[in-house]
Amino acid sequence: MTTARHRRPAIGGAQRRQDEAGRQGEKTVHELTLAENVIAIAEAAARRAGARRVTRVRLALGLLAHVETDTLLYCCRLAARDTLAADAEFQAERRPAQAHCGDCGRQAELAALPARCPGCGGENLDLRGGEEMKVVDIGIS
Numbered sequence: 589m590t591t592a593r594h595r596r597p598a599i600g601g602a603q604r605r606q607d608e609a610g611r612q613g614e615k616t617v618h619e620l621t622l623a624e625n626v627i628a629i630a631e632a633a634a635r636r637a638g639a640r641r642v643t644r645v646r647l648a649l650g651l652l653a654h655v656e657t658d659t660l661l662y663c664c665r666l667a668a669r670d671t672l673a674a675d676a677e678f679q680a681e682r683r684p685a686q687a688h689c690g691d692c693g694r695q696a697e698l699a700a701l702p703a704r705c706p707g708c709g710g711e712n713l714d715l716r717g718g719e720e721m722k723v724v725d726i727g728i729s
């Protein structure tokens with residue numbers, strides 16, 4: 589974790605605006621790939637349990653995960669076609685990141701971007717735990 593200090597949120601923000609302007613298609617492919625993984629995980633869980641269908645899939649997205657929540661949910665519904673999860677309900681929640689301010693030393697939970705220290709307003713933040721994407725709950729029947 590020695591290289592963990594960075595300014596990724598600020599860079600990520602600029603990157604995202606560029607993506608929206610010129611690379612929307614590429615982004616959607618990225619989210620579709622993630623969605624296909626989600627469906628594979630859900631189907632595997634259903635098969636292991638001997639279930640016939642997946643009724644619900646709940647995802648947790650870190651604040652810094654490079655996905656659009658709505659796009660990901662849309663891609664999940666697309667990827668679920670003709671699978672055990674075809675009628676599943678998809679939900680996603682954003683999880684906060686942990687921030688440590690390199691200027692004033694404050695520790696804080698960060699729930700929104702752009703990332704700024706709640707103590708001093710600085711951007712010299714070391715961020716952790718905000719990039720994960722997890723399937724947290726799968727409903728089957």
Ligand SMILES: [Zn+2]
Pocket residue numbers: 689690691692693694705706707708709710
């Ligand atoms: Zn600070």
